[in-house]
Amino acid sequence: MSVEQRELSPHVTRWAGPNGGRVPFGNPLTVTAGTTTVLLDSGLQIDAPPADLLLLSHFHEDHTVDAAARATSVAIHQRDAPVLASWESFRGAGGLPEGEWEADFRREYGWNPMPDIGTFGDDAVFDVGGGVRVTVVPLPGHTAGHCGFLIEPDGVFYIADVDLSTFGPMYSDVGSSLADTRATLAAVTEVGAEVIASYHHKGPYFEREEFLADLASHAAALDAREGRLLDLLATGSRSAEELTGRGIIYRVETAPWYAGPVELAMLRLHLDELVERGAAAGPEDDGRYRLAGSAG
Known part of the structure; x- marks a missing residue:
C-alpha cells in the first residue's frame, strides 16, 4: 500500500500510488477541513483515510477502485454516471469485448456497479467547511463527463486525466470527443491556480512555466x-x-x-x-x- 503523501497546501494532500502513479496506478487527493474529508478519485494500493465524500473525475476503473468502500458518499458528473450503472454499460462504453479478462479485471479494481451513485453538474460547488470549497471544472473529451476540481482558498487545481504525458490525450470511449479534448487543453490554462496536480505521474506543478511546457508536449501528440x-x-x-x-x-x-x-x-x-x-x-x-x- 502507498504510504507516501505530500502536502500540496494547508488543506490538500496528494497520495502517491506505486510507480509514481503511472497507469494503472494514480495519485488521488484529499481535501480536509475540520473533521470533513473529501477524496478526489480513488486508486490502486492507496491508503488514504476514509472519506466523507468521494468525488470521481470520471468513470474509468483506475479512478473508481473500491469506490463504495472509500467514502460515505460517492458522486460523479451526471454525464458519466450511466456508465457505472452496470458492468455491461461500462464495458460497452469502452468498446471492450467479452472475454476471460473480465473477472480478473473486476477483482483487480474492486469494480462494482453503482446504479444509485450521486451526481453533479458543470457548476457544482462542494462546501467542505471552514471556508474550504471544491468547485467542479468541466474538462470533457477524455470522457463526456470528465472534470477537474479547483480547491479554494488553497488554489490547487486537480486536472485528473489531463495527464500531461508525452504519449498524449486519450479519447476512445463512447462519448469521448476530439474537439472537446482540444478545447480542454486550452481551458486548463485559463484557471488561476497556485498548484496544478494531475492524477498520474506528471507533476504536481508549482511553477506555471513547467506546467505549460509539459502541456504543450502533451498536446503536440494530437x-x-x-x-x-x-x-x-x-x-x-x-x-x-x-x-x-x-x-x-x-x-x-x-x-x-x-x-x-x-x-x-x-x-x-x-x-x-x-x-x-x-x-x-x-x-x-x-x-x-x-x-x-x-x-x-
Whole structure:
C-alpha cells in the first residue's frame, strides 16, 4: 500500500500510488477541513483515510477502485454516471469485448456497479467547511463527463486525466470527443491556480512555466497522430480498421492488449475531423477514406 503523501497546501494532500502513479496506478487527493474529508478519485494500493465524500473525475476503473468502500458518499458528473450503472454499460462504453479478462479485471479494481451513485453538474460547488470549497471544472473529451476540481482558498487545481504525458490525450470511449479534448487543453490554462496536480505521474506543478511546457508536449501528440494518419492516407485509401495497428496511436511493438479497439475509436474521431475540415474524403461504400482530391 502507498504510504507516501505530500502536502500540496494547508488543506490538500496528494497520495502517491506505486510507480509514481503511472497507469494503472494514480495519485488521488484529499481535501480536509475540520473533521470533513473529501477524496478526489480513488486508486490502486492507496491508503488514504476514509472519506466523507468521494468525488470521481470520471468513470474509468483506475479512478473508481473500491469506490463504495472509500467514502460515505460517492458522486460523479451526471454525464458519466450511466456508465457505472452496470458492468455491461461500462464495458460497452469502452468498446471492450467479452472475454476471460473480465473477472480478473473486476477483482483487480474492486469494480462494482453503482446504479444509485450521486451526481453533479458543470457548476457544482462542494462546501467542505471552514471556508474550504471544491468547485467542479468541466474538462470533457477524455470522457463526456470528465472534470477537474479547483480547491479554494488553497488554489490547487486537480486536472485528473489531463495527464500531461508525452504519449498524449486519450479519447476512445463512447462519448469521448476530439474537439472537446482540444478545447480542454486550452481551458486548463485559463484557471488561476497556485498548484496544478494531475492524477498520474506528471507533476504536481508549482511553477506555471513547467506546467505549460509539459502541456504543450502533451498536446503536440494530437498533431503528430494526425500527421502519421495523413502520411498513410497519402499512400492509398484505407478504412479505419486498416489504419489500426499501424503505429498512429500506439507503437506497434509496445501496444497493450486493449490497443485495438482503443486505437480504432480514436482514429475514427481523427478521420471525422479530417473529413469535416476537407482534408480527407469518406467513408466510401467500402468504408475507406482517402486524401481530399486524390483518386484513392
